[in-house]
Amino acid sequence: MAILDLKYYGAQVLTRAAKPVKHIDRELIKLAQDMLESMYHYHGVGLAAPQVGVSKRFIVVDCGDEFQEAPYFLVNPEVVSTEGVQYGPEGCLSLPEFFTDVERPARAVVKALDLRGAPITINAEGFLARALLHEIDHLNGVLFTERVEDEQLLVREIPVMKERIRMILSGEIPAVPEYDEDEVLHLEETADMAEAAKDEAVPV
Ligand SMILES: [Zn+2]
Numbered sequence: 544m545a546i547l548d549l550k551y552y553g554a555q556v557l558t559r560a561a562k563p564v565k566h567i568d569r570e571l572i573k574l575a576q577d578m579l580e581s582m583y584h585y586h587g588v589g590l591a592a593p594q595v596g597v598s599k600r601f602i603v604v605d606c607g608d609e610f611q612e613a614p615y616f617l618v619n620p621e622v623v624s625t626e627g628v629q630y631g632p633e634g635c636l637s638l639p640e641f642f643t644d645v646e647r648p649a650r651a652v653v654k655a656l657d658l659r660g661a662p663i664t665i666n667a668e669g670f671l672a673r674a675l676l677h678e679i680d681h682l683n684g685v686l687f688t689e690r691v692e693d694e695q696l697l698v699r700e701i702p703v704m705k706e707r708i709r710m711i712l713s714g715e716i717p718a719v720p721e722y723d724e725d726e727v728l729h730l731e732e733t734a735d736m737a738e739a740a741k742d743e744a745v746p747v
Pocket residue numbers: 634635636637677681747
């Protein structure tokens with residue numbers, strides 16, 4: 544397995560519709576394994592193939608035990624239906640350290656094929672619905688900034704994010720944000736803070 548380089552805001556592959564997967568072959572299986580490893584490496588909960596420069600309709604999602612028993616590997620995923628509204632923080636590995644509230648449907652039914660070619664249907668709600676819809680957006684060349692209504696926020700924050708991307712690409716700062724381990728432990732120790740941490744946005 545390998546850690547893949549991420550494509551960042553401004554890369555053309557992120558703004559075009561990805562092509563359907565025609566064959567589930569060894570190349571796709573390898574991509575799936577590398578994408579999962581890369582997603583964990585960069586501390587994401589979802590990753591779409593265009594985010595690693597591959598313009599194919601394939602995503603991986605792992606929102607954790609609360610939502611799923613094992614990581615999802617979804618070939619040609621489609622949104623069948625959505626329902627309700629949720630409003631909450633969102634981030635994206637291709638838009639480093641930029642988080643803001645985004646409106647999404649509260650529930651979504653998604654169908655896809657798994658890596659054996661078997662059809663699967665996911666009835667998702669809450670954060671899992673958000674993650675799946677965010678990743679499927681990527682396959683349509685849509686970034687979550689397009690779903691942000693606060694134009695002023697974008698005008699203010701996008702140049703900051705672009706500078707961060709420039710620094711990542713030039714090696715001035717690491718692609719994986721560095722966390723203070725003591726702080727993480729402290730969060731786990733304190734119930735209130737753990738609860739607060741749950742509300743924090745996770746990049747997908
Ligand atoms: Zn994303």
